[in-house]
Amino acid sequence: MEENKNNLPPSPHQSLKDRVEGQVAMLMNGKPLEAFDSYFSAAVMMFANNDLFASDAKEGRRKQEPYITSAVSIIGRITDVNIVESQNICVFRNLSRFKTADDTEYQINGLSWQKWEMGYVVEERYYDGELMQKLLSDGILENPGILLT
Numbered sequence: 001m002e003e004n005k006n007n008l009p010p011s012p013h014q015s016l017k018d019r020v021e022g023q024v025a026m027l028m029n030g031k032p033l034e035a036f037d038s039y040f041s042a043a044v045m046m047f048a049n050n051d052l053f054a055s056d057a058k059e060g061r062r063k064q065e066p067y068i069t070s071a072v073s074i075i076g077r078i079t080d081v082n083i084v085e086s087q088n089i090c091v092f093r094n095l096s097r098f099k100t101a102d103d104t105e106y107q108i109n110g111l112s113w114q115k116w117e118m119g120y121v122v123e124e125r126y127y128d129g130e131l132m133q134k135l136l137s138d139g140i141l142e143n144p145g146i147l148l149t
Helices: 016-028 032-039 057-069 129-137 144-148
Strands: 040-048 051-054 071-075 078-084 089-094 097-100 105-107 110-117 120-127
Touching: 016 032, 016 078, 016 089, 016 110, 032 040, 032 057, 040 057, 051 057, 057 071, 078 144, 089 144, 110 129, 120 129
Parallel strands: 040 120
Antiparallel strands: 040 051, 071 097, 078 089, 089 110, 097 105, 110 120
């Protein structure tokens, strides 16, 4: 795995649970870019509804940054966090809201599944719409490992 160039290495005393909780805290505080820079590997693979979204962190940040920086306020709401340390994965719902300068408010309704290695997200799969609903019906929140098969 390529060394993370986004931030300092994680503390050897931090468990996967600590790292995921740190990321979630940043998201809840309306700091998604800071969370991305702190917790995503430079070599992360990102998917949106099973389609490749970005093949590394640089591309992923470049694609997400215009949307995030257009927000004048972000109200983070992350729910249903499930961390499976034995598989180095986690899943959570993102129900955050943000408002743009023209006073338009947007509601996110998504599901994030992440695989972690050496303290960083190396794969993220984001789902929304019908595919998210199917995964929720299949029990992904209780068993995030279903995406490993």
